[in-house]
Amino acid sequence: MHYVIIGAGAVGGTIGGRLHQHGHRVTLVARGAQLAALRDAGLRLATPVAEHQLAVPVVAGPAELELTPDCTLILTVKSQDTVAALDTWADVPVRGGGVAGDRLPLVCAQNGVANEPAALRRFAQVYAACVWLPATYLAAGTVAAQGHPYSGQLQLGRYPEPDPPGPALEQLAADLTGSAVAASVRPDPMRWKYGKLLANLANGLDALFDERDPELLTQVRDEGAAVLRAAGTPHTTRAEEAAERGDRVELRPVAGQRRAGSSTRQSLARGAGSVEVDYLNGEIVLLGRRHGVETPANLAVQRAVRRAVHDGTAPGQFPVAEFRAILAASDS
Ligand SMILES: CC(C)(CO)C(=O)C(=O)O
Numbered sequence: 001m002h003y004v005i006i007g008a009g010a011v012g013g014t015i016g017g018r019l020h021q022h023g024h025r026v027t028l029v030a031r032g033a034q035l036a037a038l039r040d041a042g043l044r045l046a047t048p049v050a051e052h053q054l055a056v057p058v059v060a061g062p063a064e065l066e067l068t069p070d071c072t073l074i075l076t077v078k079s080q081d082t083v084a085a086l087d088t089w090a091d092v093p094v095r096g097g098g099v100a101g102d103r104l105p106l107v108c109a110q111n112g113v114a115n116e117p118a119a120l121r122r123f124a125q126v127y128a129a130c131v132w133l134p135a136t137y138l139a140a141g142t143v144a145a146q147g148h149p150y151s152g153q154l155q156l157g158r159y160p161e162p163d164p165p166g167p168a169l170e171q172l173a174a175d176l177t178g179s180a181v182a183a184s185v186r187p188d189p190m191r192w193k194y195g196k197l198l199a200n201l202a203n204g205l206d207a208l209f210d211e212r213d214p215e216l217l218t219q220v221r222d223e224g225a226a227v228l229r230a231a232g233t234p235h236t237t238r239a240e241e242a243a244e245r246g247d248r249v250e251l252r253p254v255a256g257q258r259r260a261g262s263s264t265r266q267s268l269a270r271g272a273g274s275v276e277v278d279y280l281n282g283e284i285v286l287l288g289r290r291h292g293v294e295t296p297a298n299l300a301v302q303r304a305v306r307r308a309v310h311d312g313t314a315p316g317q318f319p320v321a322e323f324r325a326i327l328a329a330s331d332s
Helices: 010-021 032-041 079-089 115-120 167-177 189-200 202-208 214-231 238-245 263-269 281-291 296-311 320-330
Strands: 002-006 025-029 043-046 051-054 071-075 105-108 125-132 135-139 142-145 147-149 152-159 181-185 249-251
Touching: 002 010, 010 025, 010 043, 010 051, 010 071, 010 135, 010 142, 010 152, 010 167, 010 181, 010 263, 071 079, 079 115, 105 115, 105 167, 115 125, 115 152, 125 167, 125 189, 152 167, 152 189, 152 238, 167 181, 189 202, 189 214, 189 238, 202 214, 202 263, 202 296, 214 281, 214 296, 263 296, 281 296, 296 320
Parallel strands: 002 025, 002 071, 043 142, 071 105, 105 125, 152 181
Antiparallel strands: 043 051, 125 152, 135 142, 147 249
């Protein structure tokens, strides 16, 4: 199997680096400074117990890579970049005939629940992966993965459910687990992804404020749960997720590094220009509107994070009074 990891940030870099480190064929797809650094010096993957310098092949896009029938595409870009990535890859010819969208499996290893339906417009074989993988993009070419002894945990399954998973997925789960990323094949991956969506509603708050406001956090999660109830959408519980993780993925310090917070906070910190909030708190807002449930706290988080991106606000520094005003306006 040749794993093509589209998006070489913290999650893509860790998954790709771990697979490469354990002898699997991997190509990373990167852009900008990350591409230049990876081409120049390879990937530096720091873990709680070691630092690995990995010469993982990297490309800028399909023009530099021949797709073959043994390729599995793993999408690890942020949700707001999914459609562009699908546009780039779906029509790429595969050696022997046909194009990627018809011939190759595509795994959505991303936060949120909007990627799989988008992928299904362009790819016939779509898989959902619920990813719990605490990692930090430290600098171009350098990623720290804080999970130990496994760097992360994935629940994988076919999309739409309950189609049978297929050999590519079984193989991926085995290869990941053998590469320090614990993975299991499930009949209900979207149930896991909706559960994770509720957890990820904290990402925006973590990006906005240094101090955690437990009431606000409860409010965004309660709204999320109410919306999923109204929609009749099953989701895993936090207890179920914690039990599943067990002691397989313990958070441990990586020498000299402090965890840089949620992926949304990290995007804001590096001035990424866009963040995933429309697909996290914004997904709850969308579902609330569809199902007649008010979601003022999630709407306020979505609006405030978008404003922080627009204004270039540093992570944690969003003025509380301004947030309260946005919340009051969202509540009316
Ligand atoms: C909680 C975590 C780190 C797990 O992967 C995550 O999903 C995120 O920060 O977006």
